[in-house]
Amino acid sequence: MTLKNLFFDLDGTILESSRGILNSFRYTFDEMGHPQLSDAELNTFIGPPLETTFATLANGDDAWAEKAIVTYRKYYAAKGMLEAEPYDGILETLETLQRLDYNLFIATSKKEDVAQNMLAGLKLSQHFKGIFGNTPQAHSKTLVLKKSLDLSQSTPNTSAMIGDREYDIIGGQENKVAKTIGVLWGFGDETELKNAGSDILIAHPQQLLEIIR
Structure with a gap:
């Protein structure tokens, strides 16, 4: 057919949209006290749902993952989505x-x-x-x-x-x-x-x- x-x-x-997404992850890592990752590592996070990405990074800490998602989305809505x-x-x-x-x-x-x-x-x-x-x-x-x-x-x-x-x-x-x-x-x-x-x-x-x- x-x-x-x-x-x-x-x-x-x-x-x-990589610049805005990567900047959103960098901001989130700073706010959440997570070590910064390379651009190559961050690029692998573009595509999967945030829930999947932050669950992996949280190592079982669901509360950390939920707060990280909120932090990411706050930055992305204010700045990140304009960088595309x-x-x-x-x-x-x-x-x-x-x-x-x-x-x-x-x-x-x-x-x-x-x-x-x-x-x-x-x-x-x-x-x-x-x-x-x-x-x-x-x-x-x-x-x-x-x-x-x-x-x-x-x-x-x-x-x-x-x-x-x-x-x-x-x-x-x-x-x-x-x-x-x-x-x-x-x-x-x-x-x-x-x-x-x-x-x-x-x-x-x-x-x-x-x-x-």
């Missing part, structure tokens, strides 16, 4: 997909209201029919995508998940979408995406136009 519904990850797929911009070629690709009558959605592990405010601030909201993210009821990429499919009334066999990390590919597979598309301009790499079982890899946003027709 022909693809009609395209679900995009946000960080590392639509937006180059769309990748080269993204805007043109989204505009072309809209003209071709595809339904475009965001499915992100980022907190849903933050993702909505971020895209509104960057004047990108108008490209998407729905912006879905992390909520108390849906915090993993698999659950976020399931919610996105359900609320948008999109059938999996006419849908694709597009993202830069293994979580995006696995989320697509677990929701039985028609295609999972890994992007190589984000925070994951070719090995990670191939090992996750991505159906297709692309190196530039405009390649998406070639493979979905």
